[in-house]
Amino acid sequence: MEPMLDFFTAAGPWGWFIAGLLLLVAELILPGVFLMWVGIAAIILGALSLLFWPFGFWGWQLQVLLFAVLSVIAILVGRKILKNRETTSDEPLLNQRAASLVGRTAVVIDAITDGRGRIKLDDTLWVVEGPDLPVGAHVRIVSGDGRRLTVAPLETP
Template identity: 90%
Template sequence: MEALFDFFTAAGPWGWFIAGLLLLVAELLLPGVFLMWVGIAAIILGALSLVFWPFGFWGWQLQILLFAVLSVVAIIVGRRILKNRETTSDEPLLNQRAASLVGRTAIVVDAITDGRGRIRLDDTLWVVEGPDLPEGAHVHIVAGDGRKLTVAPLEKA
């Protein structure tokens, strides 16, 4: 811990800039959007340190306190910014396999009894819910949630 204080004493205001940049680099290497806000707080504190470093009140205790406060404020502001950001995808069902199957047709391979049965879609057997239907009946998928599909009998033309 003493080495850390020695570093900040020797580096002066630039120590906060270095710490901020290291936190931003760590954000690139680690998943999540947390270290970015703490890094921004450190860079802001570095800018403040450039101005206030010569004054006697600018001790390490005040700097640590301001760093903690700036980090919390930056995290709160950052979360609000990301929360309000509207994201649209060109593939909204990319990671929702069951939902992406809605509208397809299939054949019942295990009769649907008491509302449950199985269908084959491509090379996968799916557990389905729907009205009781015999094996070999044609159905279409009306809903998908997680690993469960809901089917309805296919209307004959």
């Protein structure tokens, strides 16, 4: 801790600006949207240090305490900002394969008995749930959740 104390004593109020900028650069190298808020807290503390450096009460203990408090506040505010940010996707069903199959039709390859059977869709066999149906029946996928599909008989005109 003594080398850090020596650094901040020698750098004066600019030490917090340097620490803040280093934390922001570290955020670029190790992205995670955490160090950015701590870096912002350090920069704010640097601005406060420019104002209060000449006064006797502005010791390193108060600065470290304020840095901790400002970091927590900055992280909480940052989380709130990021949580409220609306993210829309051009592929809302990406990585939700079963949900993306809803509406497609398939043929029963293992009869659906007692509510369970199998269908073949493209090159994949799927376990399905639905009303009892014989092999060869055409079905429409009505919902998908994880690895489970629910089917309904395809209505014939």
